[in-house]
Amino acid sequence: MLSYKFPIYPNKEHKARLESALEMCRFTYNKLLEELQKQDKIDRRKIQHKILELKEQNPDLDKVYSKTLQYECYRLFSNLSALNGLRRKGRKVGHLRFKGRDWFKSMTYNQSGFEFEKKTDKRGIIHLSKIGSIKIKTRRQVSGNVKQAVLKKSDEKWYIILQTDSERKDLSHGKESIGIDLGIENYITDSNGTRVENPKTLGKHMQELRELQQVLSRKKKGSRNREKTRKRLARIHEKIVNVRNDFIHKTTTELVRKCRFIAVEKLDVKEMMEQEYYNARNISDASWGRFLQTLRYKAASAGCEVAEVDPRNTSKICSNCGNMMDMPLHIRTYLCSKCNINIDRDHNAAINILKKASGGLVRASAEIINGLSVKQEASGVSPR
Numbered sequence: 584m585l586s587y588k589f590p591i592y593p594n595k596e597h598k599a600r601l602e603s604a605l606e607m608c609r610f611t612y613n614k615l616l617e618e619l620q621k622q623d624k625i626d627r628r629k630i631q632h633k634i635l636e637l638k639e640q641n642p643d644l645d646k647v648y649s650k651t652l653q654y655e656c657y658r659l660f661s662n663l664s665a666l667n668g669l670r671r672k673g674r675k676v677g678h679l680r681f682k683g684r685d686w687f688k689s690m691t692y693n694q695s696g697f698e699f700e701k702k703t704d705k706r707g708i709i710h711l712s713k714i715g716s717i718k719i720k721t722r723r724q725v726s727g728n729v730k731q732a733v734l735k736k737s738d739e740k741w742y743i744i745l746q747t748d749s750e751r752k753d754l755s756h757g758k759e760s761i762g763i764d765l766g767i768e769n770y771i772t773d774s775n776g777t778r779v780e781n782p783k784t785l786g787k788h789m790q791e792l793r794e795l796q797q798v799l800s801r802k803k804k805g806s807r808n809r810e811k812t813r814k815r816l817a818r819i820h821e822k823i824v825n826v827r828n829d830f831i832h833k834t835t836t837e838l839v840r841k842c843r844f845i846a847v848e849k850l851d852v853k854e855m856m857e858q859e860y861y862n863a864r865n866i867s868d869a870s871w872g873r874f875l876q877t878l879r880y881k882a883a884s885a886g887c888e889v890a891e892v893d894p895r896n897t898s899k900i901c902s903n904c905g906n907m908m909d910m911p912l913h914i915r916t917y918l919c920s921k922c923n924i925n926i927d928r929d930h931n932a933a934i935n936i937l938k939k940a941s942g943g944l945v946r947a948s949a950e951i952i953n954g955l956s957v958k959q960e961a962s963g964v965s966p967r
Contacts, residue, residue: 584746592718609687612655648696648712692732756887757841762937772929774937785868835878846940848894890940902934
């Protein structure tokens with residue numbers, strides 16, 4: 584589904600109803616989790632039926648649309664399924680935790696209970712069951728039928744995410760085939776030698792964050808001044824996220840519009856942060872995982888192919904002759920000892936990434952032609 588995120592502007596009455604509904608959804612989620620933890624063998628039907636018991640005990644739950652409360656059961660089992668998936672992959676994960684007030688920020692109108700009404704090109708109204716009609720600022724045209732509405736609170740602001748059944752049609756792929764190397768100094772270096780500078784969003788606000796964090800630590804807990812400082816700090820963090828996302832969306836859109844095939848590294852960002860702990864903040868700020876995720880879904884909607892390759896030795900192998908050299912991180916130029924090619928380290932890696940992806944496609948075609956299995960071919964190829 585295609586999603587549209589817009590700010591909404593509730594009045595005092597609507598804001599109170601939204602806050603109350605969000606709190607009731609949090610209460611329901613925690614009660615369902617409590618019921619889940621009591622069971623020796625998980626019975627989803629019994630857990631969902633718990634909502635009816637909660638409504639009898641707490642009349643305030645009747646002020647929330649019924650399907651919105653039912654969605655909390657789906658959210659609970661969705662979170663449980665995600666944890667089990669991580670366990671199967673060998674990740675060390677804990678158990679589901681109860682949601683505190685500051686950790687529960689969204690509620691969902693699934694399939695019904697809402698109606699979106701467009702007034703002008705930039706204005707509209709969202710009608711929400713048991714909450715009312717709220718003004719919405721639409722920054723772009725909403726296409727397709729709205730199937731789901733997610734209300735999200737960010738500090739003191741409210742947003743709505745409208746999910747529709749339409750596909751993105753305003754994006755089409757280009758003709759180039761490139762490999763891209765992700766880095767810290769240059770966010771992207773492609774196989775054509777084009778570079779995109781890293782905006783380093785967090786670094787630009789680091790001094791301001793440090794100062795505000797020190798001010799916050801000196802404020803008395805529970806005081807109004809502490810709450811004011813906390814909100815100032817939250818606004819800066821929100822700005823950092825918005826600027827970072829804006830950069831990622833613009834960069835990925837430009838890549839898809841000029842390319843029909845993009846080769847990227849298959850990165851384990853979490854492992855990289857653990858191994859390169861001295862550089863973990865820069866890696867986190869770069870947000871490579873979100874970049875690759877955004878690139879994949881935009882490429883899929885435009886018919887552009889994205890191939891992931893093993894990043895191992897892409898910086899060490901000469902893109903011209905295939906010679907391998909040791910390349911510590913501080914050496915930024917690849918000077919081959921065999922063919923004497925002089926090339927930027929990241930540019931060399933990007934060419935190798937494209938070659939790896941293209942070579943993989945060639946080998947896959949050869950397998951089909953010769954009737955060989957992947958296992959047979961792998962056993963006959965020496966590792967590089």
